Amino acid sequence: MNHPPIVSTEDWQDALSTLRVREKALTRQLDALAAARRRLPMTPVEQDYVFEGPDGPASLTDLFHGRRQLIVYTFMWHGADHICSGCSLFTDNVGHPAHLNARDVTLALTSRGPLDDLLALRRRMGWDLPWYSSLNNSFNTDMGAGDGFALNVFLRADDRIFHTYSTTARGVERLGSNWTFLDLTPYGRQETWEDSPEGWPQTQPYQWWRLHDEYEMSEDLSR
Known part of the structure; x- marks a missing residue:
């Protein structure tokens, strides 16, 4: 296995100082992008969505938990035997x-799956985020997730709900700190799509991902 030159x-x-110049320039670009995002227009949400939550039926307003801003991550769901x-x-x-x-921000999960299955996974993983079933409404499709995943942001103002932002794919990935941490390391994410020097360890993208309680099992099976 190769490594950086000594x-x-x-x-x-x-060399670090040279790279730092580029990092600071990127930081300023990201600040400018965030400023532009804050200036996006918004559009009203007219549909009366009904979700299923631990306490019974819940409207989109209920997902705010009394706050003005709401981030909803649509967790892809293809069955309890195929956890994303x-x-x-x-x-x-x-x-x-x-x-x-x-x-003044609430973060919640939604999935097009039976609530009991969603809550069972939440218990297994030790997550505390509120999770709602969108199995019986069109929220996933209307918000750009379809059968996949997406992140959407909403604002409550004047007794109305507005859609302010949406992203998916690598727009969501950028928000995950594990990917950010790996990008700081010499070998990076160790995936074949990365521009890495010859001889760096790499595997096919996504295939190494596991639920966090499955890594030890995977290591045992590979021995």
Whole structure:
């Protein structure tokens, strides 16, 4: 297995300083992008969605839990025997909700699956996020998730709900801290799509992802 070239501390610091210039430029670009996102127009949500939650039927308004802003992650669901490892990885990355709540934001999950199955997985994974079944409404399709996953943002204003932002694919991936941490390491995510030096360890993308309680089992089977 190859590794980065070995240089003196002075040369390493010079190379790091050169990279830092690019990192700071990117940070400013991301700040500008966030500023543009805050200035996006919004569109009213006219559909009266009814979800199934632990306490019974819930409207989209109920998902706000009294706050003004709502982020909904649609967790891809193809059955209890086919849990999406990528959605699970993303959900594992979500921190304590108190920090979002302090800024008037609620984060919730929805899935087109039976509520009992969703809550069983939540217990298994140790997640605390509120999770609602959208099995009997068109929320997933209307919000761009379809049979997959997506992240959508909403605002309550003047007794109405507005759709302010939506993303999916790598737009969601960018929000996951595990991917961000891996991007800081010498070998990166170790996936074949990455632009890495010759000899770097790489496997096919996504195939290494597991539910967090399945990694040890996978390692045992590979021995």
